[in-house]
Amino acid sequence: MNSRMDSFHFRFEALGSGCEVVIGSGSKKNAQSIAGCAIEEVSRIECKYSRYRTDSLVSRINAAAGHDWVECDEETLSLFQYADTLYESSGGLFDITAGVLRHAWDFGNAVVPGQDVLSRQCSLINWQSVERQGNSVRLPVAGMEFDFGGFGKEYAADRAAALVYRKGVRNGYVNLAGDIRVLGPKLDETPWLIGIQDPRHKSRTIASIPLFTGALATSGDYERYFEVDGHRYCHIIHPRSGYPVTYWRSVTVVAPLAITAGSCSTIAMLKEADGLAFLEDSGMGYLAVDHLGEMYCRNTSSGF
Amino acid sequence: MVSVATTKSTVLATALATAAIALPSLQFAFAEAAPDQGVVSFKYLHYQDSQIGNGVNVITGASSAGSSSRMGVNAYSMTASVPVAGEWSIGTTFTSDSVSGASPMYHSSNLTKMTDLRRAIDVELTRYFSSGTLSFGTGYSKESDYLSRSYSFQGSLSTEDKNTTFTLGGSLNSDNIFPVTNPNAYYSKKLYSGIFGITRILTKNDIVQFNVGYSNGNGDFSDPYKFYDNRPTRRNNTTILTRWNHHFDWTDGTAKLSYRYYTDTFGIRAHTLEGEYVQPLSNGWTVTPLLRLYSQSEADFYVAVGAVEKADPTQPTPPPADAVYYSEDQRLSAFGAITLGLKVSKSLNQDWLVDLKYEEYEQRGKWSVYGNSDKGLAPFGARSIQVGLSRKL
Amino acid sequence: MKKYEMQKPLYVLLLMIMLALSGCAVGTAVQPWEKETLARPEMTFEGDKLDTAYTEHIYSSKEGASGGAGVGGGGCGCN
Structure with missing residues (x-):
């Protein structure tokens, strides 16, 4: 659409994989600053919701399982609300407390776990038992865990794209390891x-x-x-x-x-x-x- | 293959999509979202009107000299709005305009206001809620002989699907005039206005709006600078405004149409039909041609040029002897008007926007769809140019 | 009494438009993710604020009718 505009590609590492943001803009400096905001947003979400980071909100809630209530902000509450819809829409198959199974399945060592291990872990999976009251949430049984990995990456892609869009960008996309949110077509409208x-x-x-x-x-x-x-x-x-x-x-x-x-x-x-x-x-x-x-x-x- | 199960999973997928929309800031735009960027805009306006070759006396055939250029306006205005704390936005507009060279035409303008400077400021505070907005505003406008204050509120409420929005607003305007020609005189009026509107999204390319407005005015509506001007002390008006915006996918352009019906207790009824077409081009350019058609009937107490014995619009025409109310303000006569305009704007980058607008306006008595025009009034025309610059913060 | 003759069809028209607008399901409801076009500035009714202010100011000083789109704003000595 704009002959003096160019597509600028920015590659970065986040959420354990290769990511990319592509911005159609008239100035490289401008594109850089916008891409910076997008990358910052992705890393904000990673820091907040990654269960691999001990200082994340999710890790704090998981650590308090069976004990304390943890107060959450509006964003987190709305993600729980979304998780609830996911659970309902999938007939209980998409359960954000299912992450505990990853302790049983060790992909590094390629060992099929025993039935007893699996049933013990499965007994810790129960979204419906999660207690939510006002702004606080509590995992009722020690050992239970939240895992936002099932939609966190896609959520980050959408958030980053919406941020870039609000900065006026209409051509480009955000790609987080294959999960892609498109802002608008290429500069030649294809x-x-x-x-x-x-x-x-x-x-x-x-x-x-x-x-x-x-x-x-x-x-x-x-x-x-x-x-x-x-x-x-x-x-x-x-x-x-x-x-x-x-x-x-x-x-x-x-x-x-x-x-x-x-x-x-x-x-x-x-x-x-x-x-x-x-x-x-x-x-x-x-x-x-x-x-x-x-x-x-x-x-x-x-x-x- | 439509079974109960398939219907159910369709519902589930829709539930998922809807739930995703409820997450904060994933959408490229919300129906009612607080702005996350501030804007500062500056605009300059130059306006010049003329009433050329006027004064052909319809009764005697004699012509009188009329000025070819009557009034000029130079105006500067600036507006700024900033988001506050994510849910609020505060905006302010400052305008300064100077009017010069009003001509001695009794039916048109007045003698004394050769130059005048008006300064106006208004401030508006808006709070954004998930299902609507609430805003309060106040305005202050001052000239050497005139002071106006206004207070307004407006609330909007959207349905859950954000496809329908209801608006309700009210305002109070309080105006005071201290005529420079008579230090002892004091004119004042108060205007209470209310508006109710419905905005509805019809398709992904169509949005319509319907507004009903009512205004109740009390006080001095007479013009202190005119001879033979005595108007009722009450002026109530009703307006109906419908607007429709349609986006054409194949041109990427947007047509904006509006129609307004106006009626008031002075006896003026008016139709206003306006259309513009916004066409984005390459390199950040946008062109917008516009056309406006206007037609009004005369006020019940309008005194036409030469209605009694004189027939020169530059001279006052005495009102009929039995008239209680009378005015020879050209704005109260029956006429029609056409505006043609073109606006060109260009985005310099993501933050800067410049625009230029040119408009030509022509007013003729014979263009009134209501007939009964004042044949003593000469054709009136005006042209204006606007230059604007806007920056996102 | 011509004013009152005019008022009646006016309110009938008014009622009809309101019914049509608030009206029960005109076609299928537009979904939130279909609103990108509607979010464009030219698809809103606000427009360029300063442009609108100038234009309305000029028209209200040259014509008998005014208002209709909103409330508020300062007056001027031209009216």
Whole structure:
């Protein structure tokens, strides 16, 4: 749209992976300062909600499990509210207290945990038992944990994009390790082409999805996994069985917001065979690859 | 394949999307969001009107000399608004205008106001809530012979889906005039106004607004500088305003249409139809052509040029002997008007915006859709130019 | 009495528009994520504040009718 404008790419590390913000602007200095704000926002969210940081709010709440109430701010309360909807919408499959299973599944050492370990951890998963009163929250049983990892990255992508948008940027996107929120098309008004990784070949793509605006997120069994006896154990774990899901290799969803796209793709993964019907009814565009490599897709190019 | 289950998951997905919207600051825009940036704008206006070749006496055929340029205005104004504490916004506007060269035309303007300086300031405080806004404002305007104060409030309330917004506002204006020609005279009037509006989003490209306004005025409406000017001490008016903005995806432009109906107890009824089209171009340029059509009926007590025995708009026309109220203010006659304008603006970068606007205005008695125009009045025209500069903070 | 003859259709019109606007579901409701176009400044009814103030000021000093869009603002000696 603007011949004197350029697209500026800024790469950074956050949330344990490679991230990128792309800004169409008439001045590099301006783009730099805006990108700085976006990166700052992502790192703010990481500091506040990462369970890997002992000083984060989430770690404080987790440490107080079975004991104290922790007072939360408005942002956190609204995220709990969102988590509640996630739980309800997924029939209890998307549960932000399911993070305790990661203590059982050690992806570094590739060991399948025993049934007793899994059932002990599963007994600590219960969003409905979480006590919320006014501005305070309490995990009722020691050992219970919150994990905002299921939507924190997408939330950060949306927040950062909204911030950049408010600074007047209308072309570009925010990409946090594949979870993308688009601000607006390329400077020549053509869509951004988002390559979707082949879940079995890291360097190949299976599709390229054009996006003018909106968001895209992918959940897959290839991000963190190990294989034992030809069986793949990925990091998306069913909260009731305690075992990783196996039906889908990857699910990509195109939605207006990254958080919606990410939540829908994760729910579809967790629903296994029923995930397709869920995606079909969700009204969102999707591209799913099942355990046999079969692809299913709908309406991913609508671009909202 | 529509089963109970599919319907259910459609509902669930919608619930998810709706819940995501409820999270703070994910959307690119909220319906009612406190601004997170301040703005400072400056604008200069030059206005010049003229009533050329006037004074053709419809009765005698004699023509009288009229000034070709009557009144000029130079105005400077500045407005600034800043967000406070995330939920408040405070804004202030300062205007200074000087009027010069009013001509001695009794039906048009008055003799004494050759130059005058007006200074006005207003302050507005707005509080943003999740479902609406509340704002309070006060204004102060002063000239050598005139003082005006205003107080206003306005509240808006949006439905849960933010597709419908109701607005309710009220104001009080208190005006005092101390005519320079008569140190003992004192004129004052009070205006109570109320407005109710509905704004509704119809589609993702259409938004409409409907406002009803009522104003109750008491006091001296007569012009202290005019001979033969005695107006009722009450002027109540009702306005209906409908506005419609439509965005065209294929041009990326926006058409803005508005229609206003006005009626008051002076007997004036007026239609105003306005349209503009905002077209963004490349490199941050935007052009906006506009057209405005206006037509009004005369006031019940308007005295036309030459209605009695004289027929020169530069001279006062005595009112009919039995008249209780009378005025020969041209603004109270029946006429129509057309404005053509063009505004060009350019964003220099994310923060700076400059704009230029040019308007031509023509007023003719015969353009009144109500008829009964004053044939003694010469065509009136004006042109104005605005230059503006605005910066986001 | 011509004024009162005018008033009646006026209020009928008024009532009709209000019913249409507040009206029950005109088409499908626009969803929050479909409002990016509506958020553009030209799609709002506010517009350029100083431009509007000048324009309204000039029209109210040259024409009989005024107001309709909002409340407040200082008066002037021209009226």
